[in-house]
Amino acid sequence: MEWIYWFSHEENTKPLALVIFFTVFVGIVLYLYGNKKRGKRLEDYKNIPLQDDESEVKGK
Secondary structure (H helix, E strand, C coil): CHHHHHHHCHHHHHHHHHHHHHHHHHHHHHHHHHCHHHHHHHHHHCCHHHCCCHHHHHHC
16 A cells, blocks of 8 residues: 555656656557558658649649
């Protein structure tokens, strides 16, 4: 039961939260870029705002 009191102190919860959030962030990055096919698809998606819509260009 003493470990619950350990979490109640702010100086103990901040580093623990940092470790949890960092681990989740690294996990997400590894999931997204771990697979080459998924990473390539995400890299292609970053250019979508810069591409013209084909239907708008042909209609002009």
